[in-house]
Structures are given as C-alpha cells and as structure tokens.
Amino acid sequence: MPWIQLQIPADPDTADQLEDLLMEMGADAVSMEDAADQPLYEPDPGTTPLWSQTTVTGLFQSDRNTEQLLADIRDAWHQQTQQSLPEIDVTLVEDKDWERAWMDDFHPLQFGKRLWIVPSWHEAPDPDAANLLLDPGLAFGTGTHPTTALCLEWLDGQDVAGKQVTDYGCGSGILGLAALLLGADHVIGVDTDPQALEASRDNARRNGVEDNRLDLYLPGKDPDTRADIMLANILAQPLIGLAPRLAELTRPGGDLVLSGILFNQAREVMDAYEPWFTMDEPEQKEDWIRLTGRRKDG
Ligand SMILES: C[S@@+](CC[C@H](N)C(=O)[O-])C[C@H]1O[C@@H](n2cnc3c(N)ncnc32)[C@H](O)[C@@H]1O
The missing domain is CATH 3.30.70.2170 (Alpha-Beta Plaits)
Incomplete structure (x- = not known):
C-alpha cells in the first residue's frame, strides 16, 4: 500500500x-x-x-x-x-x-541501566545487557520517540520478574518485549493495526521469546486477564476513551503507565483515570509526558 x-x-x-x-x-x-x-x-x-x-x-x-x-x-x-x-x-x-x-537513522539505544534496543541489522554494543533486537517494519516503536523512551525508562527501573503485563497499543511490540526480556512472565499485546500484531510476533521470534509468553489481539478480541502492569502508549484522546477498559484489565494494586500525552493534555487524562487509579505526578520528556498510577481496590 x-x-x-x-x-x-x-x-x-x-x-x-x-x-x-x-x-x-x-x-x-x-x-x-x-x-x-x-x-x-x-x-x-x-x-x-x-x-x-x-x-x-x-x-x-x-x-x-x-x-x-x-x-x-x-x-x-x-x-x-x-x-x-x-x-x-x-x-x-x-x-x-x-x-x-528511516532505517538509516535507527541505531542501538540504551534505556536506564539494563536495557538496550538494538536494530536487528546492528551488533549489540553490550552483549551482557538485556538486548531487544528490533525490526519494527511499518509499526510504530523503535525507542527513538520520547513517548516510547519514557515507558522503556520506567520499565528498566522496575522489578518486573514474574509479572503479567499488558501492552495496549503494542505497535512493534517494543514495550511488551522489553518487559519479557527484563523477566516478566507473560505479555498480552493489543493493537488496532493487524500489521503491528504481525511485527510484534516477528520481533518476539527474533528475540527467542517463546510463542506462549506473548499473546496478541485486536481490541474487542482480547481476554479479560488482569495485568500486574498495564502499559499504554497511544494518544490522549484514545487513552481517555479507554480508561474504563484499562481499569478493568488492571488488578488491584497493579501499575498503570500511560504515554503519548502532550504536556497540556495531562490534567484531562489524569481526570479520566482517577476514578480507578491513584495517579502520580507526571514525568516529562521534551513535549511529552508519562503518567503512572496504581489501581485502587475493586
Ligand atoms: C504511539 S504507538 C506506540 C507503539 C509502541 N507501544 C511504543 O511504545 O512505541 C500507538 C499504537 O497504538 C495503536 N492504537 C491506536 N489506537 C488504539 C486503540 N484504540 N486500541 C489499541 N491500539 C491502538 C496504534 O496502531 C499504534 O500501533
């Protein structure tokens, strides 16, 4: 096309x-x-x-x-x-x-202490790090965009070992796959774009991730599994509309990480999530912010 x-x-x-x-x-x-x-x-x-x-x-x-x-x-x-x-x-x-x-502009990038995103056609600069080999094809998500970087930096700072993670708006699969490389148990990836689901599966195989650790769905077909960590890098308006669904898919006490939000949209998105989540102060990178919160009981 x-x-x-x-x-x-x-x-x-x-x-x-x-x-x-x-x-x-x-x-x-x-x-x-x-x-x-x-x-x-x-x-x-x-x-x-x-x-x-x-x-x-x-x-x-x-x-x-x-x-x-x-x-x-x-x-x-x-x-x-x-x-x-x-x-x-x-x-x-x-x-x-x-x-x-754009392939010419995509080089290995480090996020936090442990995590590297490495284009699949490059050598990993630090072979002992958590190296995610990535070829996004036409799906969004190389780590070069601040909205993705904000989520990768958050993930690198967490103990994700053994956790159930949902990557809502998975694009290339970059966030969910990074969570798996950092020790998460299982990821559900959801995207409206079938090409993104394909790219996520290809990237999982490229990284030796077993098929049963990543399940991919179009919205509406995804199961009601409740995540320990809910990641969603989309845009402010769709995130506002998705608030009830993402709340339903996060277990009480579970973490919420939202990105794709411009600075002046933060308040509106926080208001949409506050009925279900205790929200933290926003974290900013360039014009973009990341919102995090914890799911209240219920
Ligand atoms: C900004 S990209 C993020 C990709 C990747 N997760 C990252 O962090 O780089 C947003 C992705 O969300 C998908 N998307 C947009 N609206 C959506 C919706 N309502 N439900 C699920 N996915 C959606 C898009 O197709 C796109 O792949």
Missing part, C-alpha cells in the same frame, strides 16, 4: 511542535531531517518568518483525503502559533522507500 508523505520546511525552534501536530493528525510515522543534510529552502520573497532548511516529514495512510488533511494541518498550526505554514510537498511513497529512509 502506498503512503501519503508530507514534507514541511520548518523553523528549527518549532519543528518539534510540528512533529507533534502531525502525530495528533494521525500520522503513522513522523521524522525530522536536520538542516545540515539539505539544500537551503528559499521562501518566497517577502514571506516571514524565514524558514530554515529543517524538514518535518509525516506519513499518512493513503485512504486519507489529502486536501482535507492539508487544510486541517494548516488550520491547527495557525491556531497554535498564529503563523502560516509554507508550501507542503506531497508525494505518494511505497512502503519499501519509507522503511529504507
């Missing part, structure tokens, strides 16, 4: 904000190319501000209405910044082109 690729020249000071906006607009992947790698972008004479060579790229499913998507992005950007976006370059790209492009 081809993808709609949008490339937007960006001001380096607000490029992160533009990346976040594309995620909120439903991009399946977002990346930023640095100024040094590109020819100078020349704005039309007289236009302000003077955009630099930084480019933000977003990848959207090809069944989206491109004109509507562009209009929505422009409106939302104008509302947030009171500025107009420059010309947006639109191309249709094939899966393989996109995979090759």
